[in-house]
Amino acid sequence: MSLDFLQQRISTQTARLGVIGLGYVGLPVACLFAEAxxxxxxxxxxxxxxxxxxxxISPIEGREPGLAELLATVVAEGRLHTTxxxxxxxxxxxVTISVETPVxxxxxxxxxxxxxxxxxxGPVLQSGALIIVESTIAPGTMARLVKPLLEESxxxxxxxxxxxxHCPERVMPGKLLANLRGVSRVCGGETPETAQTMIALYxxxxxxxxxxxxxxxxxxxxxxxxxxxxxxxxxxxxVALICEAVGGDVWKVRELVxxxxxxxxxxxxxxxGGHCITKDPWLxxxxxxxxxxxxxxxxxxxxxxxxxxxxxxxxxxxxxxxxKELEETRILxxxxxxxEDSDDTRNSPSEVLATWLREWSAExxxxxxxxxxxxxxxxxxxQGCNAVVVMVKHTEYQNIDLRALxxxxxxxxVVDGRGAFSAExxxxxxxxxxxxxxx
Ligand SMILES: NC(=O)c1ccc[n+]([C@@H]2O[C@H](COP(=O)([O-])OP(=O)(O)OC[C@H]3O[C@@H](n4cnc5c(N)ncnc54)[C@H](O)[C@@H]3O)[C@@H](O)[C@H]2O)c1
Numbered sequence: 195m196s197l198d199f200l201q202q203r204i205s206t207q208t209a210r211l212g213v214i215g216l217g218y219v220g221l222p223v224a225c226l227f228a229e230a231x232x233x234x235x236x237x238x239x240x241x242x243x244x245x246x247x248x249x250x251i252s253p254i255e256g257r258e259p260g261l262a263e264l265l266a267t268v269v270a271e272g273r274l275h276t277t278x279x280x281x282x283x284x285x286x287x288x289v290t291i292s293v294e295t296p297v298x299x300x301x302x303x304x305x306x307x308x309x310x311x312x313x314x315x316g317p318v319l320q321s322g323a324l325i326i327v328e329s330t331i332a333p334g335t336m337a338r339l340v341k342p343l344l345e346e347s348x349x350x351x352x353x354x355x356x357x358x359x360h361c362p363e364r365v366m367p368g369k370l371l372a373n374l375r376g377v378s379r380v381c382g383g384e385t386p387e388t389a390q391t392m393i394a395l396y397x398x399x400x401x402x403x404x405x406x407x408x409x410x411x412x413x414x415x416x417x418x419x420x421x422x423x424x425x426x427x428x429x430x431x432x433v434a435l436i437c438e439a440v441g442g443d444v445w446k447v448r449e450l451v452x453x454x455x456x457x458x459x460x461x462x463x464x465x466x467g468g469h470c471i472t473k474d475p476w477l478x479x480x481x482x483x484x485x486x487x488x489x490x491x492x493x494x495x496x497x498x499x500x501x502x503x504x505x506x507x508x509x510x511x512x513x514x515x516x517x518k519e520l521e522e523t524r525i526l527x528x529x530x531x532x533x534e535d536s537d538d539t540r541n542s543p544s545e546v547l548a549t550w551l552r553e554w555s556a557e558x559x560x561x562x563x564x565x566x567x568x569x570x571x572x573x574x575x576x577q578g579c580n581a582v583v584v585m586v587k588h589t590e591y592q593n594i595d596l597r598a599l600x601x602x603x604x605x606x607x608v609v610d611g612r613g614a615f616s617a618e619x620x621x622x623x624x625x626x627x628x629x630x631x632x633x
Contacts, residue, residue, distance in 0.1 A: 203287055209287040214293060215237075215294070217238075226375070284318045289326070308331070327361075344358070357388045359391075360412040368536045381405065383406065475491045534588050
């Protein structure tokens with residue numbers, strides 16, 4: 195099948211689509227293409243996930259506006275079917291891949307899932323199909339890993355028997371559908387013609403710019419944008435520590451700094467989590483590591499990774515005011531996801547804090563309205579605790595009755611790692627309150 199013919203099938207929505215990996219990225223992508231009129235088959239290794247989707251139930255628990263409803267509709271209308279069997283991809287004209295791409299403790303990319311997907315896809319790949327990697331990957335991975343592995347597993351030649359592209363995702367949990375529809379994308383093709391075909395495909399679901407590029411540019415753009423965010427958060431966190439040291443208030447400083455033209459300082463916080471920001475800077479640096487000095491990226495990672503420990507220090511200092519040692523306390527940690535109003539707990543800063551607290555022999559309770567196993571009534575859980583630590587700014591926490599919280603606590607301490615409350619609010623409620631970045 196030529197690219198012209200594929201473009202025709204795409205423009206008439208007669209192309210069959212496959213989506214490999216039905217997580218935070220793949221599931222909404224599959225739903226949106228199905229909504230756009232394509233027949234979509236989704237593949238995931240997790241049978242439980244596949245069964246839930248086929249029953250019209252979204253396996254994503256956090257607040258995801260529109261996703262559960264859209265999923266139920268496209269499944270009921272027969273446009274989305276999911277399976278654990280790669281054989282079901284045999285007649286797909288386009289296959290997107292959105293499997294996880296973590297790094298290990300030495301910051302080396304772990305492409306176990308990507309390799310396995312490419313190995314299993316190859317033998318069933320239809321001639322003329324377009325394969326698009328949506329997972330975030332280190333610059334150079336399309337050329338060094340994806341292309342040769344797919345050629346080997348399929349016995350076919352790239353740009354002759356199949357086409358290859360990289361279109362990294364820019365979604366955030368909590369806004370999956372809105373981001374997919376409204377945020378621009380880079381369509382990196384192995385050839386300019388492939389990039390144009392990708393644009394024709396994504397035009398069915400994206401109402402923002404679709405920029406053609408080559409694969410390495412697409413790989414770079416994605417990893418750079420997340421490294422940029424990590425470095426900027428680290429800057430805000432370092433300023434927060436400086437403010438504490440010199441008796442300033444980072445929240446006020448940030449507000450005033452941002453009145454200066456061209457300044458857009460981010461919020462400080464209790465740490466950076468999730469699947470992306472914690473590893474994409476390492477992906478960006480990976481290939482260049484032994485060629486040039488890479489200093490800023492590791493420094494930013496270290497600052498951000500140090501924030502849960504800093505929150506522990508703030509808690510210790512605040513408990514001291516009430517004459518308490520960590521060892522003899524019961525602490526309620528609010529929020530286990532890494533992001534407000536999400537159920538995504540990957541690389542959760544709260545997990546790091548809870549582990550440290552337990553090492554210090556404190557009794558730890560963790561609450562999160564979105565994470566199974568951690569749900570419950572905040573005030574009931576706070577009963578008899580010595581302190582509450584806010585690690586995630588879930589909407590529910592911002593609406594807590596602080597006077598009732600004070601009444602529930604044995605020592606009225608709140609350490610706020612996210613700026614969920616103001617010092618005035620806390621003072622009015624009679625709390626001993628400490629906010630990150632406030633000296
Ligand atoms: N989560 C985000 O907000 C986000 C945003 C932008 C980019 N990304 C990138 O997108 C990729 C996917 O992220 P995610 O958050 O959707 O991950 P996820 O863990 O939520 O989903 C990945 C899915 O792939 C499945 N899977 C793993 N190996 C498989 C295989 N061989 N065959 C079929 N299915 C397989 C897993 O079972 C899982 O359901 C990553 O590279 C990530 O960096 C994620």
